[in-house]
Amino acid sequence: MTATPSPGSPASPAGPAGPHGVPYETDAPNAYKWTESAYDLLQDGKLTAEIRSAGGISTATVSGECPHCRDNVNFSEVLDAVTGESLGTLGWRRTQPAQPDDGYVPLTVSCSCTEQHAGRPADINHGCGINFRIELRRDA
Amino acid sequence: MGMPPVPSMPPATPATPQALSVPPKYRKPPAGPTTDNLQDQALWEQLSSQSLTATQVAAEKWRTGLAAFVTLATGGLLLKGPEAASNVTTSWRIALTILALGGLLAAIAGLWLALQAAAGTPAKLNLTEVVAKYGGVRQFEIATALDASRQLRLARRVIAGSLLLFVAAIGTWWWAPPKPAQPPALISITTPTGTVCGTLINAHDRAFAVQQANTSGQTRIPYTSTINVQIVTSC
Numbered sequence: 001m002t003a004t005p006s007p008g009s010p011a012s013p014a015g016p017a018g019p020h021g022v023p024y025e026t027d028a029p030n031a032y033k034w035t036e037s038a039y040d041l042l043q044d045g046k047l048t049a050e051i052r053s054a055g056g057i058s059t060a061t062v063s064g065e066c067p068h069c070r071d072n073v074n075f076s077e078v079l080d081a082v083t084g085e086s087l088g089t090l091g092w093r094r095t096q097p098a099q100p101d102d103g104y105v106p107l108t109v110s111c112s113c114t115e116q117h118a119g120r121p122a123d124i125n126h127g128c129g130i131n132f133r134i135e136l137r138r139d140a
Numbered sequence: 141m142g143m144p145p146v147p148s149m150p151p152a153t154p155a156t157p158q159a160l161s162v163p164p165k166y167r168k169p170p171a172g173p174t175t176d177n178l179q180d181q182a183l184w185e186q187l188s189s190q191s192l193t194a195t196q197v198a199a200e201k202w203r204t205g206l207a208a209f210v211t212l213a214t215g216g217l218l219l220k221g222p223e224a225a226s227n228v229t230t231s232w233r234i235a236l237t238i239l240a241l242g243g244l245l246a247a248i249a250g251l252w253l254a255l256q257a258a259a260g261t262p263a264k265l266n267l268t269e270v271v272a273k274y275g276g277v278r279q280f281e282i283a284t285a286l287d288a289s290r291q292l293r294l295a296r297r298v299i300a301g302s303l304l305l306f307v308a309a310i311g312t313w314w315w316a317p318p319k320p321a322q323p324p325a326l327i328s329i330t331t332p333t334g335t336v337c338g339t340l341i342n343a344h345d346r347a348f349a350v351q352q353a354n355t356s357g358q359t360r361i362p363y364t365s366t367i368n369v370q371i372v373t374s375c
Contacts, residue, residue, distance in 0.1 A: 055283040081282060
């Protein structure tokens with residue numbers, strides 16, 4: 001996940017945002033209500049998610065209205081990495097995937113807005129504290 | 141953190157032929173993020189950001205290991221010494237040369253690729269171009285790591301081929317029949333005036349023609365002057 005703070009930039013592309021003064025969420029940062037609300041915003045077009053592929057590397061980006069603070073979520077995550085370990089193993093043993101690929105990519109999104117929120121920990125410089133899940137069709 | 145209640149499914153939209161054939165762009169997740177999801181995300185972030193470094197470190201280790209293999213294989217060839225190769229017949233020597241040279245060239249190419257994967261190639265970059273082509277610097281780093289890992293994979297294959305060639309060369313050398321021993325071809329002719337020793341060129345017209353070492357011309361010795369003729373291995 002990568003936040004790209006841009007001081008002075010508009011808070012949200014979705015127009016004037018709602019409750020800018022909401023405090024940093026600490027009670028239930030992963031509550032299902034954020035995921036439900038995010039899904040509604042996706043359906044309304046106020047929140048958008050997409051997967052772009054450039055140079056052979058896929059990047060998921062989520063932008064638009066945050067379900068909690070209404071600022072720009074401003075989230076991106078590179079979906080590829082290169083390591084010394086491969087998914088394959090030596091030998092003939094084959095493992096079943098943990099989850100079947102049904103064409104949807106699940107993303108855990110953290111709000112990465114650049115607005116100030118009261119109660120935000122000193123070592124964190126972005127976000128309003130919530131996390132939510134979205135499931136995006138891979139080829140959408 | 142407790143499991144959130146299972147949500148009710150989103151309201152069904154009117155079914156149209158298109159909606160039936162194309163799955164929706166977004167699907168409602170059955171639950172919110174768990175601690176494991178967030179940990180996975182943080183670890184993935186770390187893994188992703190270290191892609192290039194991790195790949196180059198791995199490539200460096202592979203390069204060292206592959207170089208050790210090549211040293212081992214070439215050591216087997218050098219054990220007998222290059223001059224020993226001249227003791228096999230020409231056809232076997234040609235095969236030996238092809239195998240050893242092929243192995244050497246493949247080893248050089250493979251180690252070059254491994255070195256390139258480990259060290260990279262310094263080049264001038266432009267941020268705008270990087271962002272335009274890859275979408276960001278992080279993505280560029282991962283793409284670079286991907287290239288390095290491809291180079292390393294190729295290097296491993298090329299060096300594996302090189303090791304096979306070296307092993308084949310060593311095996312060929314072990315099993316190549318030795319060159320047949322040359323029969324003694326020097327002749328020593330004793331005459332009343334002394335002994336003439338050298339290579340017998342011919343024996344025509346009732347005379348021996350002998351090519352002596354360190355002389356340009358041939359010495360002719362008539363049969364009538366010959367007291368004794370011996371075949372010798374050295375003069």
